[in-house]
Amino acid sequence: MSRLVAVTVTLAVMAAGCSSMKPTATDPAPDEPSSIRVATFNASLNRPVAGQLVTDLSGEDAQARAVADVIAANSTDVLLVNEFDYSGQDAVTLFNDNYLDGQYPYSFTAPVNTGVDSGLDLDKDGELGGPGDAWGFGQFPGQYGMVVYSKFPILTDSVRTFQNFLWKDMPDSLLPRDYYGEVADALRLSSKAHWDVPIDVNGKTLHVLASHPTPPSFDGPEDRNGKRNHDEIRLSADYISGADYLYDDNGVRGGLEDGASFVMLGDQNSDPVDGDSVAGAIAQVLDLPRVQDPAPGSAEHGTDTADFADPTPGDLRVDYVLPSDDLTVIDSAVHWPSGTEHPSDHRLVWVDLEI
Template sequence: MTPRLTRRHALVASVAGLALAPTAAHAAPSAPIAPAAVRVGGGGHGHGSRSVRIATYNASLNRGAAGQLISDLSTPDNAQARQVAEIIQRNAPDIVLINEFDVDEEHRAADLFRRHYLEVPQRGQKPVIYPYAFTAPVNTGVPSGMDLNQDGTIGGGDDAYGFGLFPGQYGMLVLSRHPIDTDRVRTFQNLLWSSMPDNLIPTDYYTPEQVPRLRLSSKSHWDVPVTFGRTTLHVLAHHPTPPSFDGPEDRNGRRNHDEIRLWADYLRPGRRARYIVDDAGVRGGLGGRESFVVLGDHNSDPRDGDSWPGAIQQLLEHPRIQDPRPASRGAVEAARAQGGANAEHRTRSRYDTSDFTDDPGPGNLRVDYVLPSTDLRVTDTGVFWPCEGEDGADLVGASDHRLVYVDVRLR
């Protein structure tokens, strides 16, 4: 399937098979686009300046059956979707990656979420309009035809290329106020795990026939170029698998590490990135002079949880990446009130972005990141996690993750 314009003047690119067809997008009749983003916190952002707010939010808009999210969003009264939309409206990012948003071939869920929720005032908040959007197929729920959990049968979520009950479950959606250069989008859904040199595949768990067929990305990895006049910002979006729900072989912890490593290698153009081939067959990483931001639910805390040692440090300590460390007072309050595993954590609770089970654990963790390239100047950061009784505190239960944002000034 080639990139196409939805009926709502918003560009949604889709990938089918191995390649994103390099077809130029054609303008469709467009409705008026919203003015500059609402200012939130310090440091202005929006169309009126070179400062841009970029956010990631695992919104938990996933459902247990194909088509259920479309049904839930077909009217404007789904309680969870209204909460998610209000959180986005309150923070008004110029670009936002939504993790765990079920993907459908016709992009109906994406259109419905914008029309019925984001473009409708939620409890007095200003609507947000995203004329541009990108989504594409993911590996979750795609049958592999192999017995990947070694239980003697083939089929079900554990035997998909990425865990999921149907293709598109736990998908991703990028929304933007600014144009997406679809001709330059790169996706890495089909990249083989075995193609990564010195990978962590547990070869004593997977059979010799399975190893060369395993895909690296549990969902997908996307390089989505967003344009601001003559300036381009590469949005590097992904959602690595949780390093849990496995056995002593730690197959998910190993995969999580290598999914994170893919972006680390992608940002080292040259020999380090030679193995990286996108779904269109183009080899190599991102040029050294390009501006970018890595964002998503990485399912990896720097010091706590079940991650493979050093997993997220591959990005946090990367020479081309800066870590602005967004924080919130609400996370500190929650960790103190909930106790359990939180009391033993080494990462400071102010940086937590998720509210997970506390007893027996893993407790609240920092797993959601917005990591800009070092050439961008950070002007503001935040995690939307109000303290109990503060305005908006009743919204955070929409997901077990919190929206994280970083404002950057473009070159």
């Protein structure tokens, strides 16, 4: 499990994070039902220093090859990869071309808060700088980032990102002001970012809601990471519910349009029953009327998706693929092969949807 945490990211920046090649396959007519496989995978493709992931993906890296084998074994059409260091488009393109056989003609990535220095003493160690004083915990800007890969066109001009949304601007938040003191009002909520990435699936728009909230651990009695995890998940829940207090990185206010089709993806670092989460954290999404929970599982591990240290925290369900109620769930699973080494402490989770 990784340790994680003015409103102007322009559409031009977001466009730089997307490729725009045309698909090679012939698409069905817009009125034909389309079955697609949507997946999330915290692949642990993070590295200790900036630029190392690009270097590794430029050659033959054993872990990246093992990650690619997992992805290939599951034939995903739309995929969110968590813990993929941000370096512009370089690593995204290298992984697709060198490891995924170029099967994803579309992708989206963007800057995240991890490793971005705040200039404040957020970890209360009496010094400025270092991973604990970044807007999201990280050794360098972009560590533990994320990327969306797609076999269908990404509607670049309609992407929304919430990297800069301030925690104080969430009504009735759990922001621990007593701990942070005078710097509390400067804190960004998202430890990485929250994205709405619309994808055109044969003429119908599917909103991919991507995020990776901080683990609710590695703090003290103030439970600052637990409370942040809770409110990061709440941001997604409120976005799905169309909350008007939200504003994105271009200053556009409001949440998801009423009735829009979506699938929420990502390592939420919150189990419905076990672990260190604030009570009810992931339930904020699971209990929404518009959210379906297919509860993907594996034969030996049930709905757990992460293989953490035993006995604490142990195996947990923290990775989710949650479609909107207007989509038909055909099948779902957690890819958890038995008796084999795995490139990450998380497992790939997929859901087949009829769009």
